[in-house]
Amino acid sequence: xxxxxxxxxxxxxxxxxxxxxxxxxxxxxxxxxxxxxxxxxxxxxxxxxxxxxxxxxxxxxxxxxxxxxxxxxxxxxxxxxxxxxxxxxxxxxxxxxxxxxxxxxxxxxxxxxxxxxxxxxxxxxxxxxxxxxxxxxxxxxxxxxxxxxxxxxxxxxxxxxxxxxxxxxxxxxxxxxxxxxxxxxxxxxxxxxxxxxxxxxxxxxxxxxxxxxxxxxxxxxxxxxxxxxxxxxxxxxxxxxxxxxxxxxxxxxxxxxxxxxxxxxxxxxxxxxxxxxxxxxxxxxxxxxxxxxxxxxxxxxxxxxxxxxxxxxxxxxxxxxxxxxxxxxxxxxxxxxxxxxxxxxxxxxxxxxxxxxxxxxxxxxxxxxxxxxxxxxxxxxxxxxxxxxxxxxxxxxxxxxxxxxxxxxxxxxxxxxxxxxxxxxxxxxxxxxxxxxxxxxxxxxxxxxxxxxxxxxxxxxxxxxxxxxxxxxxxxxxxxxxxxxxxxxxxxxxxxxx
Numbered sequence: 001x002x003x004x005x006x007x008x009x010x011x012x013x014x015x016x017x018x019x020x021x022x023x024x025x026x027x028x029x030x031x032x033x034x035x036x037x038x039x040x041x042x043x044x045x046x047x048x049x050x051x052x053x054x055x056x057x058x059x060x061x062x063x064x065x066x067x068x069x070x071x072x073x074x075x076x077x078x079x080x081x082x083x084x085x086x087x088x089x090x091x092x093x094x095x096x097x098x099x100x101x102x103x104x105x106x107x108x109x110x111x112x113x114x115x116x117x118x119x120x121x122x123x124x125x126x127x128x129x130x131x132x133x134x135x136x137x138x139x140x141x142x143x144x145x146x147x148x149x150x151x152x153x154x155x156x157x158x159x160x161x162x163x164x165x166x167x168x169x170x171x172x173x174x175x176x177x178x179x180x181x182x183x184x185x186x187x188x189x190x191x192x193x194x195x196x197x198x199x200x201x202x203x204x205x206x207x208x209x210x211x212x213x214x215x216x217x218x219x220x221x222x223x224x225x226x227x228x229x230x231x232x233x234x235x236x237x238x239x240x241x242x243x244x245x246x247x248x249x250x251x252x253x254x255x256x257x258x259x260x261x262x263x264x265x266x267x268x269x270x271x272x273x274x275x276x277x278x279x280x281x282x283x284x285x286x287x288x289x290x291x292x293x294x295x296x297x298x299x300x301x302x303x304x305x306x307x308x309x310x311x312x313x314x315x316x317x318x319x320x321x322x323x324x325x326x327x328x329x330x331x332x333x334x335x336x337x338x339x340x341x342x343x344x345x346x347x348x349x350x351x352x353x354x355x356x357x358x359x360x361x362x363x364x365x366x367x368x369x370x371x372x373x374x375x376x377x378x379x380x381x382x383x384x385x386x387x388x389x390x391x392x393x394x395x396x397x398x399x400x401x402x403x404x405x406x407x408x409x410x411x412x413x414x415x416x417x418x419x420x421x422x423x424x425x426x427x428x429x430x431x432x433x434x435x436x437x438x439x440x441x442x443x444x445x446x447x448x449x450x451x452x453x454x455x456x457x458x459x460x461x462x463x464x465x466x467x468x469x470x471x472x473x474x475x476x477x478x479x480x481x482x483x484x485x486x487x488x489x490x491x492x493x494x495x496x497x498x
Contacts, residue, residue, distance in 0.1 A: 023049070026077075029084035036107035044111040047118055048076035054122050059129050062252065062454030063432045066245075067121065070462040074348025074407060075114050081343045095344060096389040096404050098354030110353050116418045117352075117409035120425025127426065128433045138260055138445050140215060144492035148212050156226070159205060163230045166197050167237040177239040196477050198234045200456055203246045204481040206230055207253065207449040208488065214257055221269050224254060225276055232280040239292055241285050245459055246452065247277045253451030260447075347463050351410035354387040361386070362416030370414060371469045381466050406465030432457045435478065442486040449485060453478060 027045050034041040054060075055068030082093055100106060148155070170176060176195045193201075206227035213223055228247045235243035251273050355362070366386075373382040381403045383389060389404045408428065412421045435457060440450035460474055 023052075026080050026084065030080035033083040034107070035083075035102075036104040036111070040108045040111045044076065044079075044115055047115045047122075048072055051076075051118055051122060054125060059133055060125070061128070061134070061433050061436055062249065062256075062451040063429070063436050063458050064125050064454075065252065066249065066455040067429070067432070067458035067461060070346070070458060071118060071121065071348060071407075071409070074346035074462060075118065075409075078343065078346050079111075079349045085343075093344075093350035093353065095347070095350045096354060096384075097350050097357070098387040098389050099357040100353040101357065106353075106356070109356055110349065113352050113356060113413055113418065113421070114349055114409065116422050117412070117425055120422040121429050123422075124426040124429035124433075128430055131430075132433070132437050134437075134440070134447075140445065143444065143489065144496040145216050147492055147496050148216060152213075155209060156223075159209065160226065162205075163202050163233055166194060166202065167233045170194060170198060170234075170237040177237075196480065198238055199477070200246065200452060201477075201481060201484075202230050202234055203227070203250070203452055204449060204485060206250065207446060207452050208443075208485055210250070210254060211257065211444075211446040211448050214254070221272065224250065224273055228273070228277050228280060232284055236284050236288060239288050241281075241288050242459075243284050244277065244281045245455055247280070249451045249455035250448060251277065253448030256451065257447040347405045347407040348409065351383075351404075351406040351465070352413065354383075354389060355406070355410045355413050358387055359416060362414060364415055364420075366414040366416075367411075370411070370465075373467055373469065375467060383465050403466045405463050408461040408464045411465050411468070428461065432461065435475075439478075439482050439485075442482050444485075444489045446485070453482070 030045070031038055031041050051068055051072055055065045055072075078093075175191055176198055210224060210227055213220075227250050231243040231246040231250070235241070235246070251270075254273075255270070370382050379385075380389075383406050384404055409421070409425070412424050415421065432454070436450050436454040439453040440447065443449045456474075456478060460471070464471075
């Protein structure tokens with residue numbers, strides 16, 4: 001955000017010094033704690049240091065930024081923090097490493113595999129620069145300015161009603177909540193639309209409104225706050241703590257898009273937006289943690305709880321006491337929970353550890369077999385069964401369904417081949433960038449919408465592995481969003497022309 005901090009060079013310099021210091025501090029801790037060949041860790045660190053430079057280069061795509069940050073957190077940060085801060089994380093990779101033996105040579109192999117995967121992503125980004133790039137200057141054609149200015153208040157009111165209605169419907173009927181099997185067996189189309197709206201359909205509409213607000217220079221500095229509120233409401237209703245990703249993509253998209261206009265995002269505005277995002281994120285984590293504790297430990301739902309104490313076993317009574325204590329958790333414990341999540345919940349290197357622990361079964365056929373996986377409420381996932389991952393969710397209720405994820409790097413290494421991992425990473429990342437650029441072109445050069453699409457694909461790839469054959473559903477929903485924005489623009493343009 002160079003233009004935001006140009007007039008605050010001391011702040012920019014201070015932030016750079018702090019970030020470099022933290023990276024070097026963690027690197028020093030990591031190399032001292034690493035039990036394998038130190039050279040492997042040094043190479044691993046150098047690759048990740050270049051990764052940070054790579055994702056913030058001038059010719060980056062939004063996908064580069066989001067995917068790069070997520071894999072950095074899931075690989076270097078998670079690995080270094082886990083081996084360095086043993087008293088807090090107990091030196092364990094809590095998302096599961098299967099039969100990993102923790103031998104020095106095994107750690108070396110894991111870091112090598114990880115470096116190959118990361119380098120595939122980096123090479124893809126540099127290759128993409130020779131194929132497609134965002135234009136340095138964007139010319140906007142006259143569209144439906146008069147219509148939007150005349151009806152903008154009605155558009156915002158209708159949008160607010162829509163986001164409140166969708167969140168209420170989801171909470172009331174539990175249509176889509178993370179880690180739970182929906183009890184609703186209603187109309188497939190209606191359920192699918194609600195899921196799409198919650199995940200990124202409503203946020204796509206937010207990007208369209210914000211795009212027009214900035215393009216027609218009508219934007220009030222508080223208008224983006226409603227878009228951030230939508231992500232808070234939607235993701236909280238899904239019992240998800242992931243609102244930060246959609247909100248972050250909106251913020252980054254606004255920043256990039258505002259650079260095209262004379263009225264750029266000020267440092268005051270940027271801090272206001274970031275402060276609001278993190279306040280909502282904190283509230284989301286606190287509230288969702290309480291609700292998830294009830295579901296995932298007691299198995300009780302909001303709609304039905306057993307009151308017949310005579311049917312409860314002694315074990316159930318112990319669980320109930322545990323839940324009462326859990327629900328009385330204080331603010332300090334909540335803060336520790338957030339720190340724990342900040343270290344452990346990134347998907348990445350632990351899955352590589354699990355996959356590499358079973359070299360004898362790796363091969364192309366394993367990738368093929370993974371696409372045969374189908375949803376089952378009562379059994380573990382293909383990844384969990386194949387690599388003996390202990391599912392940490394306590395399945396005390398038939399509605400609870402949690403899964404451990406592999407991430408795209410570990411999934412591609414099902415092949416057991418570093419070459420296949422490297423080249424497939426290149427192809428997949430190039431494809432992701434193509435979809436982001438398509439979103440940019442068909443949305444009328446809406447960089448905010450392109451940022452959202454790039455982030456969604458990045459998040460999907462870093463959380464890849466469960467029901468991989470259903471990836472077509474996500475990409476169908478992405479193309480639906482792109483088509484929706486394209487048709488909306490065309491209809492309004494034709495309406496105004498007539």
